[in-house]
Amino acid sequence: MSVFCTNCKRPYPEEGAPYRCPKCGGLFDLTPWDFDPAQVDRSKPGIWRYRHTFSGLPANFPAVSLGEGSTPLVWSTAFGRQIAFKCESLNPTGSFKDRGTTVIATFLHSRGVTEALEDSSGNAGASFAAYAARAGLKAGIYIPAAASGPKRKQIEFYGAQIHPIPGSRADVTRALEKAVGQDFILTAPAYASHAWLPFNLPGYATAAYEIYEQVGAAPSAVIVPAGQGGLWLGLARGFDALKRAGLVKSLPKIIGVQARACSPLWVLTTAGPSALGFVTEGQTLAEGVKVRNPLRAGTILEICDQGYGAFLPVDEADILRGRDELAKRGLYVEPTSALVWSALEQVVAQLPDPLAVVLTGSGYKYAAKA
Ligand SMILES: [Zn+2]
8 A cells, every 4th residue: 555654654554544643643645646547437427537546545445426526627817818717616515625535435434434523614524524424424523613604504414413612723623633532543433634644635636637638738837725735735746647647748836825814834935944933823714724734734845845836825805806806707716715816916927828726615605794
């Protein structure tokens, strides 16, 4: 198996579904996977046509799928240019998370897990609740007590149990980690963490394969909102796999966008690790990317150092303006997704065509406070 602990280098255990290394508590990651065009199975729907790239999954185990992927790429004029917008809100639960959750849920199912917990500000929780319902798993979702509105309702309708936790987003994760304990291999219920488990990364990478196929080439850059940076990393690794397969000549720059109120990846890549202590978890409409300590920051930083990635901050006042500009083009997104508009404005003049922007989540996910 190509899953290993980034700390002690031990392989992922043959049994159970630990979210951290049972020996040292380290973070699991995947070795680089290959993309083989001859193995793309066009008879399969959505992202499962790329199943050969889902390292860590047992062969032939039935997919826990709701039809994720194959989302539209819509070309629209912005800042005087034709820009490719990848509409991820067309996934089954209304966000890009489904590309990763379908793989994680399939993995957990293959390991005999019957009950699992997840923590989320909204989209990851809604996504996991849906795939747990699909697989017949019992799901519990830890969310900030202050979270309300459509995402919370969506989680409840899928039948998951809600655990509201007072305090910050980090407090929610701490409460869940306490609930699942330190015995990472025998834990029941399992922790289906979209941040700790690496199995969702090849799922996110399928957005790169689709963009490549829909554009007919690698874009010069892909602009995407980033919290933990899972989608960012999946895109970077997906295009890297396409390059190693000889399908694209050069790698696009993956530009992650954060709300200035909580922008650790931007701070890390511009001011260095010593400035990280000054990063706050401030209030922002972009709650989907409010992550104070991204777990894979080290790996993300390495890719930026090689010249294939960058991060940008967006001011709070520009978020809803971005949403409105996208809506004027028929593209209805939630505030977290709208970050990309201001980022596009900041860099569009410096980047050649074609240029791709990922719209991560639906506008239906957000209810403006009265
Ligand atoms: Zn380890």
